[in-house]
Amino acid sequence: MKRITDMEPRISRRRLLGGVATLAVAGGMGWYAAGRGVFDDRRGAPFAPWTALRGERGRGLIELVRAAVLAASPHNTQPWLFELHEDRIDVFSDPSRSLGDMDPFGREMHIGLGCAIENLALAAGSMGWTPRVELGAGRLPLFEAQPSRGAGSAAAPPIRVATVRLEPGGAESPLARAIAERHTNRGPYGAQRVPAAALRELSSLNEDRASLEVVWLERPDQRELFAAHTLRATEIIARDASMIEDSDAWFRLTPEAVRTHRDGLTYDVMGLGPLLTTAVKLLPRPSPERMHDDWLRVTRDVHLAGDPITGVIVARDRYDLGATLRAGRLWQRMQLWATARGIAMQPLSQVPEVIDRERQLGRAPAMERSFADALRLGDWQPTMAFRLGHAVRAGVPGLRRAAEDVIRAS
Ligand SMILES: Cc1cc2nc3c(=O)[nH]c(=O)nc-3n(C[C@H](O)[C@H](O)[C@H](O)COP(=O)(O)O)c2cc1C
Known part of the structure; x- marks a missing residue:
């Protein structure tokens, strides 16, 4: 023993x-x-622009660019460049930041540029200037370019789309205070509906009634039609190898990609909640097909679940440069207004994206006709579709390049 x-x-x-x-x-x-970035706490350089904005007088024109870079943009492509002059800022598109076949005419790119112009103009008011915004005219440059796959290649030079002249004066807007608080919210929204009065106020932010309109889908039958078209469009995109490849190029799913690019979409902004976000970060990177199949499921089970109030910004001509930039300014203003009141918003761009793709490929405009008929849009053309509501979880800041990185030598 x-x-x-x-x-x-x-x-x-x-x-x-x-x-x-x-x-x-x-x-x-x-x-x-x-x-895999499980412990990343959304601090560090790619998030620093969210706290860099002071918006005080006397900080120079770069402070206006600090406000502009916090704007929304499709897939967080940040397709902007700014040229600073003594009394004006010229705003350029950066065609190398195109979404390719997801945005063949650069329509979404120019909505994003409009968002940045709006932030810039609002911040100018707070900082003691009166901004005079001059927008480019004509059709979208990429529309004119008859895009094929890969339109907006790195070789394409920046194009000036607007000039913001700055004169002394300035009236502060309460919207400017929401610039660093606004985030796209892709998580679940609660059952409490945004009241009709708030929708009317959001519509009243539209200063260009001749070329833009905000259509609210308040009735259950309208919302159902919107949801059905959005799901159908999501399916079409998820089966279009070229679209999902161009979309996938903007996903930043590792800490290294986050650090190097400071643009695009991360797991953190997908609104999955803390547990699921940790789980997906631990898994190997999904294929573009898998990623977009999941997006279809989330669109159905989260974004369109609970029958949210949805809306569409419609244009008289969705390929008009000025109207598209103004649609972007309106979209940014609406989000800032909503942010100040605790209302969450998320674009659901699939229908307008499929309409562009049909046109690019020379197909019959099936989605365009079906959507316009179902929602009785008449001659108005959808350019920005979205949902809004009271979010269960707060939205989170996405990646941003610094103002210094997007200033062009004049
Ligand atoms: C023209 C345009 C289209 C967009 N489409 C979508 C969309 O379909 N789905 C979505 O979740 N977010 C969409 N977004 C939101 C962007 O992805 C978002 O603005 C970007 O990632 C930056 O994040 P932030 O808005 O939280 O700052 C869109 C934004 C713009 C300007």
């Missing part, structure tokens, strides 16, 4: 080895999890 003292060291050794193994696995998992 073995004495207790003989056994002791062996048990201890086994325990010790077990402990070491557990630590090694936990340490390895921790290292792996850290490498």
Whole structure:
């Protein structure tokens, strides 16, 4: 029979080895999890622009660019460049930041540019200037270019789309205070509906009634038709290899991609909630097909679940440059107004995207006709579709390049 003292060291050794193994696995998992960005806390340089904006007088024109870079843009492409002059800022599109076949005419790109122009103009008011915004005219440059796959290649030079002249004076807008608080919210929204009075106020932010209109889908039958078309459009996109490839190019799913690019979409902004966000970060990167299948599921089960109030910004001509930039200014203003009142918003752009794609490929405009007939839009053309509501979880800041990175030498 073995004495207790003989056994002791062996048990201890086994325990010790077990402990070491557990630590090694936990340490390895921790290292792996850290490498996948599980512990990233949305601080660091790619998020610094959200706290860099002071909006005080006397900080120079770069402060206006700090406001502009916090604007919304499709897939967070940040397709902007700014040229600073003594009394004006010229705003350029950066065609190398095109979404390719997801946005073949650059329509969404120019909505994003309009969003940046709006932030810039609002911040100018707070900082003691009266902004005079001059927008480019004509048709969208990429529309004129008869795009094919890869339109907006890196070789295409920046194009000036607007000039914001700055004169002394300035009236502060309460909307300017929401610039650094606004985030697209892709999570679930609660059952409480945004009251009709708020929808009317949002519509009243539209200063260009001749070329733009906000259509609200308040009745259940209208919302159902909107949801059916959005799901159908999502399916079409998820089966279009070229669209999903161009979309996928803007996903930043590793800490390294986040650090290097400071643009595009991360797991954190997808509104999945803390547990699911951690889980997806630990999994290997999904294929573009898998990613877009999941997007279809989330569109159905989260974005359109609970029958949210939806809306559409419609244009007389959705390929008119000025109207598209103004649609962007309106969209940004609506989000800022909503942010100040605790209302969440999320674009659901699939229908307008499929309409562009049909036109690019020379197909019959099936989606355009069906959507316009179903929602009785007449001659108005959808350019920005979205939902709004009271979010269950707060939206989170996305990646941003610094103002200094988007200033062009004049
Ligand atoms: C023209 C345009 C289209 C967009 N379409 C979608 C969309 O279909 N789905 C979505 O979740 N977000 C959409 N967005 C939101 C952007 O992805 C978002 O603005 C960007 O990632 C930056 O994040 P932020 O708005 O939280 O700052 C769109 C934004 C713009 C300007």
